[in-house]
Amino acid sequence: MKNTITAVVLLMGMTSIRSQVAIGKQDVSNTSVSLEFAETENRGLVLPYIENKSGITEDGTVIYDTTDSKVKYLKNGSWFDLSVDTTGKADLTIQGSDKIEQASAKTAIGVNGATDTTPGILVLTDADKAMILPKVASPHLNIIKPSAGMMVYDTTKKQLAVYNGTVWSFWKP
Secondary structure (H helix, E strand, O other), rough: OOOHHHHHHHHHOOOOOOOOOOOOOOOOOOOOOOOOOOOOOOOOOOOOOOOOOOOOOOOOOEEEEEEOOOOEEEEOOEEHHHHHOOOOOOOHHHOOOOOOOOOOOOOOOOOOOOOOOOOOOOEEOOOEEEEOOEEEEEHHOOOOOOOEEEEEEEOOEEEEEEEOOOEEEEEEO
């Protein structure tokens, strides 16, 4: 998990012009992928911890909302809860008052990544490519110490899994 977080932080700390990125593996699986994670470990993607989401306006944004400890996404200007459970918690000491947010920190992945103006810390700019979440079989059993705001694809049940700091919530279309 530490290596995955380090890799994502490094990605977010600088602007990138790459059109496809593989984390923990050599290459992405196909040309329709912007960002893909290796399937070799029981790790997930930890979403940004957001204390004030009022300035976020880009539909499709996914966050961990620290005000109510829920994973949410923005659609048509409204926030939708992916956590369901209301007992979530997160240790916010890692982003204490001595940390200074770099407002210009952004990584854009895609052919127009260098010129893209979409706000965000990790922006996938291609309209014809997608992100493949980390794939974990039964994450509620196999990720030993999940972090609040973690998101993975459960390969056993074939569904999205999000962790709110207390429990996993599962989403299937």
